[in-house]
Amino acid sequence: MSQTTYRLAVIVSSTRAGRFAPTVANWLAQQTDQRTDVEVDVIDLADHPLPVHLTGEPGPEDAAALSAVTPRLAAADAFVVITPEYNHSYPALLKNLIDWHYTQWQAKPVAFVSYGGLSGGLRSVEHLRPVFAELHAVTIRETVSFHSPWGKLDETGTHLDEEAGDAARAAAKVMLDQLAWWALSLREAREKRPYGA
Numbered sequence: 001m002s003q004t005t006y007r008l009a010v011i012v013s014s015t016r017a018g019r020f021a022p023t024v025a026n027w028l029a030q031q032t033d034q035r036t037d038v039e040v041d042v043i044d045l046a047d048h049p050l051p052v053h054l055t056g057e058p059g060p061e062d063a064a065a066l067s068a069v070t071p072r073l074a075a076a077d078a079f080v081v082i083t084p085e086y087n088h089s090y091p092a093l094l095k096n097l098i099d100w101h102y103t104q105w106q107a108k109p110v111a112f113v114s115y116g117g118l119s120g121g122l123r124s125v126e127h128l129r130p131v132f133a134e135l136h137a138v139t140i141r142e143t144v145s146f147h148s149p150w151g152k153l154d155e156t157g158t159h160l161d162e163e164a165g166d167a168a169r170a171a172a173k174v175m176l177d178q179l180a181w182w183a184l185s186l187r188e189a190r191e192k193r194p195y196g197a
Contacts, residue, residue: 003184004037004184005037005038005039006038006039006077006078006180006183006184006187007038007039007075007076007077007078008032008038008039008040008041008076008078008079008080008179008183009042009043009072009073009075009076009078009079010025010028010032010040010041010042010043010079010082011043011045011080011081011082011094011097012024012042012043012044012045012046012082013083013084013090013091013093013094014045014082014083014091015045015046015091019084020084020115020149020150021046021082021084022044023149023154023155023157024082024146024149025042025044025157026155026156026157027153027157027158027159027168028080028082028113028157028172029042029157030156030158031172031173031176035176035180037180038180041072041075043069043072043073045093045094045097048065048068048069049065049093050062050065050066050093050096050097050100051065051066051100052093052096054099054100069097070100070101070104073101073105074103074104076104077108077183077184077186077187078108078109078110078111078179078180078182078183079105079108079109079110079111079137080110080111080112080113080179081094081111081112081113081128082113082114082115083112083113083114083115083121083124083125083128084115084121084124085114085115085116085117085119085120085121085122085123085124086124088123088124088127089123089124089127090124090125090127090128094128095131098132098135102135105132105135105137106135106136106137106195106196107136107137107186107189107190107195108137108138108186109137109138109140109179109182109183109186110128110137110138110139110140111139111140111142111143111175111176111178112125112128112139112143113144113145113146113172113175114143114145114146115145115146115147115149116145116146116147116148117147117148118147118148119145119147120145120146120147121145121146122143122145125143125145136195136196138186140175140178140179141178142171142174142175142178143171143175144168144171144172144175146168152164
């Protein structure tokens, strides 16, 4: 990995039947595919069910489930969380993923792509910011939010409305530019001075 390339873990947090999250993930992949500064690892929580009972020392089955996710979070230099809004907040299984980990988030940037009704999922993002702050992560100010997106994007994530698509792509560029700056800067800082040491 070069000094100008960073590892990005994209977390797809919805696991509901009929979820729209894969469409949003496909849209984000279109944006990251245009960039030369990022290596993407998609962590879809629907594919990685984690134990919901937090224990001091997980048993063999729980440890196996965690081992499919934990090293990937640890290797990431930055994160994008794709989140819907459920009852004015984010999915329970996303909180479960967050709570199973600690050092994996530290001194790393987190960006958000949200979707929902009139709010576009922004209330879930605002709930996530203080959670990640508690974990010593840095949240990116700029977000991308999709307001009532059903029927406005095809399955590949392509906007059916060209003007709306242009606006979303422009927002993604700003967000990913900021994320890259933080990812590279914080990685350099962690290499020189281990966080918390």
